[in-house]
Amino acid sequence: xxxxxxxxxDLILQEGANSTLRCNFSDSVNNLQWFHQNPWGxxxxxxxxxxxxxxxxxxxxxxxxxxxxxLLYISSxxxxxxxxxxxxxxxxxxxxxxxxxxxxxx
Amino acid sequence: GAGVSQSPRYKVAKRGQDxxxxxxxxSGHVSLFWYQQALGQGPEFLTYFQNEAQLDKxxxxxxxxxxxxxxGSVSTLKIQRTQQEDSAVYLCASSLVGPGSEQYFGPGxxxxxx
Numbered sequence: 001x002x003x004x005x006x007x008x009x010d011l012i013l014q015e016g017a018n019s020t021l022r023c024n025f026s027d028s029v030n031n032l033q034w035f036h037q038n039p040w041g042x043x044x045x046x047x048x049x050x051x052x053x054x055x056x057x058x059x060x061x062x063x064x065x066x067x068x069x070x071l072l073y074i075s076s077x078x079x080x081x082x083x084x085x086x087x088x089x090x091x092x093x094x095x096x097x098x099x100x101x102x103x104x105x106x
Numbered sequence: 107g108a109g110v111s112q113s114p115r116y117k118v119a120k121r122g123q124d125x126x127x128x129x130x131x132x133s134g135h136v137s138l139f140w141y142q143q144a145l146g147q148g149p150e151f152l153t154y155f156q157n158e159a160q161l162d163k164x165x166x167x168x169x170x171x172x173x174x175x176x177x178g179s180v181s182t183l184k185i186q187r188t189q190q191e192d193s194a195v196y197l198c199a200s201s202l203v204g205p206g207s208e209q210y211f212g213p214g215x216x217x218x219x220x
Contacts, residue, residue, distance in 0.1 A: 030206050031206055033208065033209065035211075040213075041195060041213065041214055041216075042211070042213050042214075043149075043197070043211035045208065045210060045211075048208040086148050086149075088148075090205070090206050092162075092205075093151045093154065093162065093164075093165070093205070094139070094141075094151060094199075094205075094209060095151070096148030096149050096150070097148060098148065099148055
């Protein structure tokens with residue numbers, strides 16, 4: 001089946017720093033979502049982005065479907081950005097990546 | 107508007123007991139999904155409904171797991187004769203149209219089997 005790898009697995013930042021999270025997938029996909037799982041376990045939708053670039057406030061995402069990767073950019077990070085970031089790709093079901101655990105310190 | 111809701115939020119069961127987990131999807135959403143998330147892992151697909159029809163149950167780990175959505179809205183995931191390896195967070199998601207459209211997740215039910 002399709003493999004979805006995320007990097008880095010762990011990221012520690014000071015408040016105000018910028019970061020880039022990467023999601024690589026091993027086969028063609030029909031769509032891709034980015035989620036933030038907060039410390040209470042809730043999965044929060046960030047982007048639905050099968051291709052192209054989208055921005056929402058301090059966050060933006062780019063998916064290059066032909067090269068089988070997606071990037072999530074977080075600018076001016078805040079402590080509330082802490083948690084686990086998942087990408088998930090859809091083929092005939094939604095397959096989640098390995099996750100990036102982000103900790104932002106004041 | 108209201109998001110996906112799940113109940114109970116926490117459930118402790120003794121090994122061998124049956125449990126029932128409930129999901130209320132976003133109103134009007136056609137598709138409903140169940141996922142299992144083990145500690146430190148990403149969610150894994152269990153099953154998918156389009157309205158009341160269960161179109162994919164390939165992720166259900168054993169015949170002890172059963173899901174239903176009889177009226178095409180609320181869904182129940184039932185686990186019979188629970189075992190310790192069933193301990194996990196069970197997440198429900200819904201999407202407006204087909205399974206490839208954007209999925210929205212509920213807060214999950216944390217099941218602990220002792």
